[in-house]
Amino acid sequence: MSEQKVIMGNHALSYGAVTSRVQVIAAYPITPQTQVVELLSEMCADGTLDAEFIKVESEHSAMAASIGASAAGARAFTATSAQGLALMHEMLHWAVGARLPIVMGNINRSMAPPWTIWSEQTDSLSQRDTGWLQIYASSNQEVYDSVLIAYKVAENEKVSLPVMIILDAFFLSHTSENVTLIDQKDADRYLKPYNPKYRLDIKDPHTFGGLTGPDWYMELRYKIQKAMEDSIDVIKDAQKEFKEMFGREYGLVEPYRCEDADTILVTMATAASTSKQVIDELRDKGEKVGLLRIRFFRPFPYDEVRKYLKNSKKVIVLDRNLSPGAGGIVFQEVKSALYNEPVKPKIYGYIAGLGGRDITVNTIGKLFDDAKNSEPADIKWMEVKI
Amino acid sequence: MLEIRIHGRGGQGGVIASKILAYAFAMEGKYVQAFPEFGVERRGAPVTAFIRVADGRINIRSKIYEPQHLIVLEPTLLSAIDITEGLKEGGFIVINTKKKPEELNIKVKNSKIATVDATGIALKHRLGSSAAPIVNTAILGGFAKATGFVKIESIVEAIKKEVPIKPEENAQAAIDAYNSTIM
CATH class of the missing domain: 3.40.50.920 (Rossmann fold)
Structure with a gap:
């Protein structure tokens, strides 16, 4: 049975991660972090969620740990905001170049100084050239639904790119509203376990991200652009299937x-x-x-x-x-x-x-x-x- | 669409009250939004929280500047801030106080004022400490009684789902308030 809740946008992201059966959550728990990972850490602690929670010392490390987890074949999730996202910048490029389907929530907040916690999109739009797919949500239901859609798109082998789900600080993040949660059995039919072709595995060794000269780097960038172009149809298909199963319609x-x-x-x-x-x-x-x-x-x-x-x-x-x-x-x-x-x-x-x-x-x-x-x-x- | 503003002091549970009330309305099939004043909160300082309720999807996502109804958790706020700022005419004002409505000096045209001793009820049920009783659940019983917008059964159900500590006592506080609200 689907469940009706009244939850804030931050928790819509958390529940989206739960329904998507994420396996690793790496996060820095101090400002500008939000309740997104607070709820997930509680669920990991009390056993409601069967996932590894890695508390790291910075957002740069949060993304680095997510990259490691995803490269090992786990479904990885993290969340951040503003200054934290900026600190991740180098690793955001790495996640794309390594073609890892990480999903991250970003609460849109303005950049400091002066110190601020209020909504603005400059933090995430500053990351537009890293190669992450970016979804801007306009309701908490859309935030929740987008987590499942994001994994489905990101993990499609035509795409193999990370996705950022972005919500306005306060206007969504701290506003509670009606959200319908999807029954886990139905969610499992929509989103199958992540099973990458290549993964970090000592029994089957591969080199990831090794030195690549001018003879091949450009081709890898070409393939990233091609994956972005191909993702348009993958997104359309994923959202069509979502509508057929759960009744809610989303477009590009x-x-x-x-x-x-x-x-x-x-x-x-x-x-x-x-x-x-x-x-x-x-x-x-x-x-x-x-x-x-x-x-x-x-x-x-x-x-x-x-x-x-x-x-x-x-x-x-x-x-x-x-x-x-x-x-x-x-x-x-x-x-x-x-x-x-x-x-x-x-x-x-x-x-x-x-x-x-x-x-x-x-x-x-x-x-x-x-x-x-x-x-x-x-x-x-x-x-x-x- | 209903637009309600809650006034309290940091630590009294005004923000939680907004979520419980929103949840109660949602259980009756309504679309809701509940949100705090966007910013940082300090214990003891004036705090506001807001609720929108509608029959259909709520598109508007800005703050509430002109609420129709007020819930006041803390009687000392009446002399500290202008609780009626932006208030529309003809709405309900539900106040936590031992006083009767006619003893209060609130001048907003056609407002319907209701009072309830939520502090006394919270103390009776040992909600919070004796120095800082938590009055947020009791006042919602008063709101249900005064306005008739939401059933007391929905408030009780929402409290039991949303309040992690002493849910039964909190629910009973709402019922006691419902039965002792003065219009």
């Missing part, structure tokens, strides 16, 4: 009232969820507006983005992140996706909600107003007090 993107829309807002995570209310209100007034939520940021869903946006007149991108010297990171991706279209919409880049500042219905309403009455620009700031 989530379009909302985009049909016949003149103006489409593009954003990620909880800001997209709040935007639905604004879209509904504007539609009631007869305005042709829609929303395109980016769920998978890597691989970037170019085809879907073009399909939904190319016939609109205006595209508004709302970024809760900043690449200083450039602008919103999602904005850059969306703009480049549309560059070769023969007829292009005007595109507006807005920055809002940095450092956890609330993105309210009012904020999003103002953004639509501004785009209606102004010319496009690469960077426009919402609600800045300067």
